[in-house]
Amino acid sequence: MKKHFKKVMISFFSLAFILTFTSTFKVNAATGSWHNTTISGCQVRVWTDYSRYTSSATSIDTYAETNGKCGTIDYKAAIYVTGEGRVSSVQSGYFANRTPIKYFYFSNMPNINRGFNIVESHFELYKNGSFIGAASSDTLIVDR
Template sequence: MKKLKVATLVGILAVSFSLGFSTNSAEAATSSWQKVPGAGSSCQVRVWTDASTYTTRATTIDFTLEQKGNCGNLKYIAGFNPDGLSSFTAPNTDGNFSFKTPVKKLSLNHSLFKGSQRSGWVEASLWKNNKTVGVVSSNKITVHKR
């Protein structure tokens, strides 16, 4: 009887995963590697976000920046850049990294998200030796109104 229960459970899990069901409610998104030739000929950076859609229950956009190639130490300012508002980036955070940043958090408790849904990107401006060397962006994300 115990073997039958275990076999049934394994079967249900196998069917669930083969049909695309997931136990996670949020799906992480990683951008493709983006060339940053101003930081070095082989330098590439990508942006990871913890989800592609942020519901009203979400409080932050969590992200990391990761580099490969010969980039060296890069400084960054990163923020949410809403679609259609190219001169407006909020909220933001800054720092530097030589391989990968720790998980950074952008607060969703901001007037930008009150009253309407916003689509956009986590966008990071990059510097090396006090010179701007490039801009990288996450995949497009959606933030539901607060």
């Protein structure tokens, strides 16, 4: 009986260790904080698929979403390297609740293909042609 109990305890602690160890290094999607706009009550935040991108990543996948109090707004989205400016093409469109996922491929961003970079996904927001604010992701790390 003691041998059986010992095997069960070793198995339990081994499983607990593995689950703890693997969850510590798991990289999850990153959702930024809410950003106010000039429209009363309207807030927008930006989501990205990861917070850190390594050489195995092919793109930064991102979208913007509203708190439901904005109506339909236009956007221009791009990837910016901190301190250097825009490094991707601009993708644009309009949305009321959430943009479609925007894919920014590293193959189209030669300035961040090598080395360590701090970037953000940035959305400029417009209503009836007038700028109403901007929303950015949390800081993203690109280590290629």
